[in-house]
Amino acid sequence: MTGIVGLFQEFVNLMDPAILLVLFSATLLGVIIGALPGLSATMGIALLTGLTYKFPIEYTFAILMGVYVGAIYGGSMSAILLNIPGTASAAATALEGNPLAKKGMAETAIKVTRAASIVGTFIGVVALATIAPPLAKVALMFTSPEYFMLALFGVLICGSIVTMDIPLKGWIGGVIGLLIAMIGMDKIDGASRFDFGLVELMGGISMVPAMIGFYAIPEVIKAFAKSSDDIEIGKAKDVVKQNIPIWGTVFKNIRLVVQSALIGLGIGSLPGVGEDVAAWVGYDAAKKTSKHPEKFGTGSLEGAIAPEVSNNSAIGGAMIPMLTLAVPGSPPAAVLLGALMIHNVRPGPMIMRDNPGFINYIAALLFLAVLALWIAGILLAKPMSMILKVPTVYLMPIVSVLSIVGAFAISNNPFDIIIALVFGVLGYLLDKMKYSPAPIVLGIILGPMIDENFRRALMVSKGDPSIFFTQPISLFFFVIICLTIFKNLSSSSKKSKKINLSE
Amino acid sequence: MKKGLFLLLLTTLALTGCGGETEKVKAEYPERSINAIVPFGAGGGTDVWGRAIMDGMATELGVNIIVSNVTGGSAGSTGISRVWNAPHDGYTLACTSETPLTIPVMTAITQTSNDWIYFIAAGSPGVLMVNKNAEYTTMDEIMAQLKKEPQSISIAGTVGGLWFAQAKLFDTYGDMPFNWLPYDGSGAALKGAVSQEADCVVASAGEAKDFMRSGDLIPLAVMELEAWHMPTVGNIPSVTEYLPQLAEYLPLNQFLGFKVPADTDPEIVAKLEEAFQATMDSYAIEIFANEQLATIYNLTGEEAKKYATQLESNLCWILSDMGTTTFSPDERGISR
Numbered sequence: 001m002t003g004i005v006g007l008f009q010e011f012v013n014l015m016d017p018a019i020l021l022v023l024f025s026a027t028l029l030g031v032i033i034g035a036l037p038g039l040s041a042t043m044g045i046a047l048l049t050g051l052t053y054k055f056p057i058e059y060t061f062a063i064l065m066g067v068y069v070g071a072i073y074g075g076s077m078s079a080i081l082l083n084i085p086g087t088a089s090a091a092a093t094a095l096e097g098n099p100l101a102k103k104g105m106a107e108t109a110i111k112v113t114r115a116a117s118i119v120g121t122f123i124g125v126v127a128l129a130t131i132a133p134p135l136a137k138v139a140l141m142f143t144s145p146e147y148f149m150l151a152l153f154g155v156l157i158c159g160s161i162v163t164m165d166i167p168l169k170g171w172i173g174g175v176i177g178l179l180i181a182m183i184g185m186d187k188i189d190g191a192s193r194f195d196f197g198l199v200e201l202m203g204g205i206s207m208v209p210a211m212i213g214f215y216a217i218p219e220v221i222k223a224f225a226k227s228s229d230d231i232e233i234g235k236a237k238d239v240v241k242q243n244i245p246i247w248g249t250v251f252k253n254i255r256l257v258v259q260s261a262l263i264g265l266g267i268g269s270l271p272g273v274g275e276d277v278a279a280w281v282g283y284d285a286a287k288k289t290s291k292h293p294e295k296f297g298t299g300s301l302e303g304a305i306a307p308e309v310s311n312n313s314a315i316g317g318a319m320i321p322m323l324t325l326a327v328p329g330s331p332p333a334a335v336l337l338g339a340l341m342i343h344n345v346r347p348g349p350m351i352m353r354d355n356p357g358f359i360n361y362i363a364a365l366l367f368l369a370v371l372a373l374w375i376a377g378i379l380l381a382k383p384m385s386m387i388l389k390v391p392t393v394y395l396m397p398i399v400s401v402l403s404i405v406g407a408f409a410i411s412n413n414p415f416d417i418i419i420a421l422v423f424g425v426l427g428y429l430l431d432k433m434k435y436s437p438a439p440i441v442l443g444i445i446l447g448p449m450i451d452e453n454f455r456r457a458l459m460v461s462k463g464d465p466s467i468f469f470t471q472p473i474s475l476f477f478f479v480i481i482c483l484t485i486f487k488n489l490s491s492s493s494k495k496s497k498k499i500n501l502s503e
Numbered sequence: 504m505k506k507g508l509f510l511l512l513l514t515t516l517a518l519t520g521c522g523g524e525t526e527k528v529k530a531e532y533p534e535r536s537i538n539a540i541v542p543f544g545a546g547g548g549t550d551v552w553g554r555a556i557m558d559g560m561a562t563e564l565g566v567n568i569i570v571s572n573v574t575g576g577s578a579g580s581t582g583i584s585r586v587w588n589a590p591h592d593g594y595t596l597a598c599t600s601e602t603p604l605t606i607p608v609m610t611a612i613t614q615t616s617n618d619w620i621y622f623i624a625a626g627s628p629g630v631l632m633v634n635k636n637a638e639y640t641t642m643d644e645i646m647a648q649l650k651k652e653p654q655s656i657s658i659a660g661t662v663g664g665l666w667f668a669q670a671k672l673f674d675t676y677g678d679m680p681f682n683w684l685p686y687d688g689s690g691a692a693l694k695g696a697v698s699q700e701a702d703c704v705v706a707s708a709g710e711a712k713d714f715m716r717s718g719d720l721i722p723l724a725v726m727e728l729e730a731w732h733m734p735t736v737g738n739i740p741s742v743t744e745y746l747p748q749l750a751e752y753l754p755l756n757q758f759l760g761f762k763v764p765a766d767t768d769p770e771i772v773a774k775l776e777e778a779f780q781a782t783m784d785s786y787a788i789e790i791f792a793n794e795q796l797a798t799i800y801n802l803t804g805e806e807a808k809k810y811a812t813q814l815e816s817n818l819c820w821i822l823s824d825m826g827t828t829t830f831s832p833d834e835r836g837i838s839r
Contacts, residue, residue, distance in 0.1 A: 143700040185577060187687040190662040190827055192577070199584075199610055203575040344544060350694050353713065411574045413581060452687060459684055460657065460700060 007129050010357060010364035014062075023062040023365065027372035030070020031380050032387060035078045035086040036395065038223065041071035041275070042331040043215040047399070049208050049339040050406025057343050062365060064339055068332050069369040070376060072275050072311055073117040076304075077384050080109045089275035089314075092283035092307035099299030107238040107381070111246045112301055113308045114377040116257070119250060120309035121370045123261040124268070124316020128323075129363040136324040136359070139349035144457035145468045149477035151446040151453070154271025154327055156481060159439040160488045161273045167488040170439045173430070177443015178450065180205055187452045188459075200415040207338040209407035209416040210423045210444060214437040215331075216403045217424025222431075223396040249301055256286055256302060257309050264310035268317025272442035274330025275311040275318075282310025316366065323347050323359050327446065331438045334445055342410055532593055532771045536567035539761065541598040542582025544574050548627075548709070548795075552759035553598030555791050556624055559782030564774070570598070578664065579603045580610045587614060591764040593771035598761045601626075602664045604815040607835040608828040609663070615835055616815045619762040620772055621807040622779045624788075625797040626757035627709035629669045629726035630739060635718055637702045642723045642745050645703070646679060653680035659692040659701035660685060666692075668821045669726045669755055670705040675825060677746040696720060707757055708733060709796040728753050733796070755817055758800060758810070776803045 014020070026048075033044040044067045052060045075090030080097035093113060100109040142150070155178065159170030183194045184204025195201040250257060260282040267278040286306030287296045296303045318329030319336075326348040328334035340347055345355055352359070380387075407420035427437055461467035469475050539557045543549045554570050561568040573582035583603050589595035597603075599621075607615045637656075639645045645656055658681040660670035666689060673679040681703065686692035689706045696704035697719050704711075705726070714720040715736050724742040725731040728750060731739050743750045763775065782788060783801045792799050802810055819832040820839050832839070 140698055143695075143698055185663075187662055188685045190667075192829075199576050199580060199612075202577045202610070203581065206575070342544065344547070346690060348694075349698075350690065354690075411581075412571055413573060413575055415575070415581075448687070456684055456686070459682065462654070462682070 006360045010360040024372045026063040026066025027070040028376040030067035031074035034071030034074020045335045046211045065365045076113040089311040092279045096303035115250045116305040116308035117312045120312030124313040128316040144453040145474040148453040151449040158272030162438040173439035174443045177440040178447040181447020209420040213420040213423025214427040218428040221428045223392040260306045260309035261313040264313030265317040268314030275314045278314035279307035279311040283307040539596045542579030549600040560778040563778035616811040623802040624760040627707040632720040654682040657682040657701045659695040659704040
């Protein structure tokens, strides 16, 4: 009961015209960022975290949450109009959205995916507001062995799911991230590691500059490396006049909506596995459970609804472990975690004591962002085909300037610019070799947690490793870790057997 | 286009010309806004105190003071060296706590307290606390148990700096061999003690006040030479009542304030001192200190210097004896 009162209280607090205007503009900006190929939700949040560092905290999070929600939806617009998903999370939407546009139903497709995104985000908000506060209390029972197992599980699961070809690459990425995380003073003995005699490295790698490096700079390099070709951009207008009720279509498929939302929530709350995977799984499940699976791939509205509900409900899902355990559920949530820390909000089990209203505040912001998304979506539907014509030649210089300014602004430290650039080049090379940045970034974030809690757990038990297997929560995660490794090893050995047979 | 460019060039020239002119005339300090650099993150003790002091001083001096956080390095060394490398003209101040006193023994930077002029505002005392559900909840029981069975009781703390030195005093000089459990920051250490992963914890009273008030943590002793009365909790005895031998390593106090390089023009230092004193006498600071459970020290000039040098010596030597420093205090001219 107090939860609902608290949530209502936060709504009242947010009813400030300035905050609402900021939230609305941020959502609008988010939709554009999401729609423009090459600009992703994660990149948008990473850049804005740096740029909004000096703003009062209530504006900062209105901006970041608005961009998050807007960008996850915005990707579907370019998926429909261009057949290029603006963000990775809209890749599944492109499979159905673009055929619909080719059939002359672009406007209907945009409206239906918008409605699906709104419903998805809303379900995510409800889950966040109801699950997170009690979960934070359970999280108080987490001690060092539990944190170690959870963080290790996070890096492994993210590595095995998010990878572009084989799970091993995701795990290698995770290990690279863990190694990067070891740079600087350790938290147990205060010894400086891998600092190469540089005073600047003694404090460790700053999180936000590293993320700007991994998510923004590779896109700039890619834009220079690739020759631009003319793309055909459809107009967001129905050629075929058909009267399809938008909300009716969404609510007619209520079973599909609920199924996709649950998938989105579940996958969103897995550490580091975010909106893009949620969208694929949601799409796949929709295809398998549909009465008309043959229509999938040719412009099925069901197929357009499912991934959009999943990826938007994954936002709420990703925020739950981020706020209660300080383990981000998705790459954008990982950047948000960094943003929270530099604004001195410490997510984790103590959040209900340190910042009692914060979970409700984020839930309320997300809810208002849903409303903002509704309006922003309507406003941007028509001009979007114009916006998408902006060539990358103009776009990428802006991104590069924002990257440098964003990396510098957080601690006014020129060394952070070098960090962003070095990780940018590294990110580009790894991207060329088909390594996903998500497990690397998660490794950087969870690395100190793994290192510190592993060693402290052994200090508590005075060197006895059984402490990891004798506490129920820790044992539970250990079993899941074993299952994850076993499943991936067996499936990849099957794959290689298949390849051998076909040869 | 060309006209615009020409205009821009002209404006720039004009501006730089004017700038050069005014610099020649020695103006009354302060003639422009002042930068204050906080070497730690926003929201921490150094930051909130730095901002509160600078807010008051800006009013006194009649100029803006822009507070920015420059984090990184060890013990705040990035921010502190930024101030040292800026001109020593009173326009760049360093907000500080006691932690940067360990920079000379932790990093390759050689400036010690002799190279700075300190303005010390306040500090919150350190308290040894125990979880209410622990097996032994009084100082005497804990001391007896540790004597009987070393390492059977654990103590949570942070790595490096003041709270580390305080927690390690028991082990090193107090004949209380605790099992040491380090955490990343005082907040995490307190959480470790509240969730009973650790039995005891040492942290500042300001940070631990909610847990002591809710009864989750029982205060055992204050790390000061005298007993301390904590509002709404009551009297907390001095640690020296149980362990008189620790007296020679105290005071090991937290302090918050700011500093400027020692070779700053004495006239400027005098101006800063005046503004600082006026700020410390204000009602706003008194209320702020009460909220933060801090004791006001209000030290400047020789007094502040003596205080900082004494604390620097205690802190650096204790850390050095524990083997956690990179350089010996001797090397840096810090006497024992």
